[in-house]
Amino acid sequence: MSGDPTNRKLTTAQAIHEALDLAMDRDPTVLLLGEDVDDPSGGGVFHISEGLSTKHGEHRVRSTPIAEQAIVGAAIGAAIGGFRPVAELMFMDFFAVAMDQISNHAAKLRYMSGGQTGVPITIRTAAGAGMQFGAQHSEMLESWVTHIPGLKVVVASNPADAKGLLMSAIFDDDPVVTIEPTLNYWVSGPVPEGEYTVPIGKANVARAGSDVTVITYGREVSFALQAAEQVAAEGISAEVIDLRSLVPMDEEAILGSVGRTKRAVIAHQAVRRGGLGAEISCLINEHFFGELQSPVVRVAGPNVPIPYAAELESMFVVDANDIAEGIRRAAK
Amino acid sequence: MTAVASGGRVGDGSVAMLRQMIRIRRFEERCVELYSRGDIRGFLHLAIGEEACAVGVTEALDTDDAVVATYREHGHALARGLSMGAVMAELEGKVEGCSRGRGGSMHLFDAPTRFYGGNAIVAGGLPLAVGLALADRMNGRERVTACFFGDGAVAEGEFHECLNLASLWHLPVLFCCENNLYAMGTALRLTESETDLSLKAASYRIPSWEVDGMDVRAVREAAARAVEAIRSGGGPHFLEMRTYRFRAHSMYDPDRYRQKDEIESWKQHDPIPTLSEALLAEGVLTAADLVSMEEAVDAEVDDAVSFAESGTIEPVEDLERFVTTPAPADADGGRRS
Ligand SMILES: Cc1ncc(C[n+]2csc(CCOP(=O)(O)OP(=O)(O)O)c2C)c(N)n1
Ligand SMILES: [Mg+2]
Numbered sequence: 158m159s160g161d162p163t164n165r166k167l168t169t170a171q172a173i174h175e176a177l178d179l180a181m182d183r184d185p186t187v188l189l190l191g192e193d194v195d196d197p198s199g200g201g202v203f204h205i206s207e208g209l210s211t212k213h214g215e216h217r218v219r220s221t222p223i224a225e226q227a228i229v230g231a232a233i234g235a236a237i238g239g240f241r242p243v244a245e246l247m248f249m250d251f252f253a254v255a256m257d258q259i260s261n262h263a264a265k266l267r268y269m270s271g272g273q274t275g276v277p278i279t280i281r282t283a284a285g286a287g288m289q290f291g292a293q294h295s296e297m298l299e300s301w302v303t304h305i306p307g308l309k310v311v312v313a314s315n316p317a318d319a320k321g322l323l324m325s326a327i328f329d330d331d332p333v334v335t336i337e338p339t340l341n342y343w344v345s346g347p348v349p350e351g352e353y354t355v356p357i358g359k360a361n362v363a364r365a366g367s368d369v370t371v372i373t374y375g376r377e378v379s380f381a382l383q384a385a386e387q388v389a390a391e392g393i394s395a396e397v398i399d400l401r402s403l404v405p406m407d408e409e410a411i412l413g414s415v416g417r418t419k420r421a422v423i424a425h426q427a428v429r430r431g432g433l434g435a436e437i438s439c440l441i442n443e444h445f446f447g448e449l450q451s452p453v454v455r456v457a458g459p460n461v462p463i464p465y466a467a468e469l470e471s472m473f474v475v476d477a478n479d480i481a482e483g484i485r486r487a488a489k
Numbered sequence: 490m491t492a493v494a495s496g497g498r499v500g501d502g503s504v505a506m507l508r509q510m511i512r513i514r515r516f517e518e519r520c521v522e523l524y525s526r527g528d529i530r531g532f533l534h535l536a537i538g539e540e541a542c543a544v545g546v547t548e549a550l551d552t553d554d555a556v557v558a559t560y561r562e563h564g565h566a567l568a569r570g571l572s573m574g575a576v577m578a579e580l581e582g583k584v585e586g587c588s589r590g591r592g593g594s595m596h597l598f599d600a601p602t603r604f605y606g607g608n609a610i611v612a613g614g615l616p617l618a619v620g621l622a623l624a625d626r627m628n629g630r631e632r633v634t635a636c637f638f639g640d641g642a643v644a645e646g647e648f649h650e651c652l653n654l655a656s657l658w659h660l661p662v663l664f665c666c667e668n669n670l671y672a673m674g675t676a677l678r679l680t681e682s683e684t685d686l687s688l689k690a691a692s693y694r695i696p697s698w699e700v701d702g703m704d705v706r707a708v709r710e711a712a713a714r715a716v717e718a719i720r721s722g723g724g725p726h727f728l729e730m731r732t733y734r735f736r737a738h739s740m741y742d743p744d745r746y747r748q749k750d751e752i753e754s755w756k757q758h759d760p761i762p763t764l765s766e767a768l769l770a771e772g773v774l775t776a777a778d779l780v781s782m783e784e785a786v787d788a789e790v791d792d793a794v795s796f797a798e799s800g801t802i803e804p805v806e807d808l809e810r811f812v813t814t815p816a817p818a819d820a821d822g823g824r825r826s
Contacts, residue, residue, distance in 0.1 A: 216627065219658075221654065222653060222654060222657065224653065227619060227647070227651050227653075227654045230615070230616015230619060230647070231616055231623055232620060233620055234605075234618060234619055234620015234622070234623065234624065235620040235621070235623045235627075236620070237617065237621060238555075238620065238621045238623070238624025238625060240623075257610055258616055261610050262616075262617065267812070267813070268591055268812055269591055269596045270588050270598035270600070271586075271587075271591045271811065272589070272810070272811040273599070273600040274605075275814060306812050307812055307813060309813065329814075330814040
């Protein structure tokens with residue numbers, strides 16, 4: 158990696174580490190809570206916080222027992238008490254055991270109290286298949302959290318966004334869930350030095366195009382870009398929208414693009430049934446019923462738990478070929 | 490008796506505690522009337538019979554300590570200093586309510602008195618209390634967070650996660666278990682393999698003791714001892730208050746799981762006459778004092794009801810307000826979508 162801001166490359170894991178470090182430098186109320194997050198216990202399962210407890214102290218980088226409700230709940234209480242805690246839940250599948258605190262407390266306290274308190278916490282979590290981690294360590298469960306009013310939800314597709322979105326999340330006055338696609342931890346890309354933010358609620362046009370709009374997020378963005386290359390060779394011009402933020406969602410960006418292309422593909426790794434694709438598809442239909450040139454296409458995971466065996470798991474994961482197929486269907 | 494009229498305390502503060510308990514009792518009795526009239530709706534859980542727990546513990550706290558309570562929290566809120574009018578207005582869903590009518594009976598909230606809520610999830614408040622205490626500890630403040638919960642909460646995973654974490658991190662939490670022997674319709678002995686609840690706290694190395702939850706002076710003394718230990722760095726403490734609710738779990742509960750004579754025998758230990766009779770016998774209070782105290786409380790309840798009744802309903806345009814922080818553009822509280 159070089160010092161040149163335009164060329165410096167980091168992995169997503171390093172970019173996230175850098176955001177945490179900068180946030181802790183800037184604001185003494187930023188705390189990290191989670192299993193194994195301090196240096197004596199390894200800096201977290203993906204070593205993202207490695208070095209931070211040595212630099213900022215074990216009182217600020219706090220390894221916890223394996224107690225997800227207490228981790229999230231302690232973060233909420235400390236947030237009410239004036240801190241900006243970042244809680245790490247090792248895998249998104251473990252939201253199942255922390256959901257009471259996430260849904261009934263973090264999300265609702267501002268509303269239930271008539272605005273007397275906010276809950277400025279960030280919940281970081283690794284999610285997604287492709288590592289052969291099996292059914293209980295691989296799910297993208299964004300629909301669980303996007304369904305709960307009061308939470309904000311972001312997913313980065315590249316290292317620079319991962320850093321900027323996390324900075325926004327930490328300094329946001331509401332609870333933000335940052336979903337980190339596990340495989341992306343090892344993906345590198347250019348990352349600006351120093352502090353910057355990527356605003357929550359703003360999508361990014363990852364590739365401009367005129368025939369079909371592909372709406373996606375997280376790991377599927379890179380697959381959508383590959384798919385767009387594939388279909389370009391066939392004369393189809395696909396626009397790729399990287400949502401970056403699922404709640405609030407940049408509806409303007411989606412509707413602006415589909416308003417031009419009149420054709421939409423939504424791609425996500427999470428299973429199709431009840432997935433965010435249904436929500437986005439409905440949004441498009443509410444605005445463009447009768448104007449669309451083809452039915453909205455959803456490219457999503459099959460409705461199954463995620464298998465361990467490599468061949469089966471790769472069948473599960475939405476890839477570039479699946480998205481290219483979806484684009485062709487929409488372009489017909 | 491002048492102390493009551495001036496709101497001050499006599500001697501050891503028992504008169505003030507008596508007055509608090511009567512306030513809570515009369516308030517909740519009036520709630521029953523308002524509920525049958527339909528002015529209060531939804532779930533309503535009364536703590537009639539249990540007033541000594543809320544009052545005794547709160548008396549042992551300072552104003553900058555924090556309180557986290559349950560859905561049976563009218564008494565805790567009133568003892569903590571929320572105005573009776575704001576609580577009644579909340580129960581009637583008015584914008585003048587302590588939570589702007591957003592919360593209702595189970596979600597009283599008042600940041601200025603550090604009353605961090607009723608909570609309608611059994612054991613859901615314990616993690617918040619641990620976090621509040623963590624914040625105080627990290628800021629080097631000698632504050633205590635008192636966290637109330639029922640005997641039913643002991644069966645929840647959150648209870649165990651939080652006792653462990655509070656002990657491990659040596660956090661200034663006073664765990665206050667109001668053991669009224671029942672969780673809705675189920676007796677404690679039917680749900681716990683170990684019914685001695687203080688043993689559970691002890692297993693996390695948390696000093697714990699039982700106290701007669703019908704005796705407000707005993708509760709205050711036990712709580713004061715625990716608070717002092719916590720403030721001087723003793724880590725979390727656990728109080729098990731043996732108490733009893735004289736009425737059903739909620740307005741929906743026909744209360745068929747308890748024997749009449751069990752209820753009657755507990756009523757013999759009603760914390761209010763227990764204390765007033767003691768104070769009369771001790772000569773701290775006269776019968777006339779008691780009457781004027783009750784009259785003053787009745788007037789306060791009347792005022793609270795009028796305040797609530799003359800309150801307003803939040804405009805429907807504000808439905809989406811406070812879901813998240815307002816964006817700068819609609820900081821005036823407009824709709825977002
Ligand atoms: C997580 C959860 N489960 C179940 C309920 C329904 N519920 C409300 S109160 C209650 C009984 C709780 O009993 P206890 O903790 O002893 O408190 P008490 O009502 O006796 O004051 C139950 C089961 C709930 N509110 N939250
Ligand atoms: Mg009970």
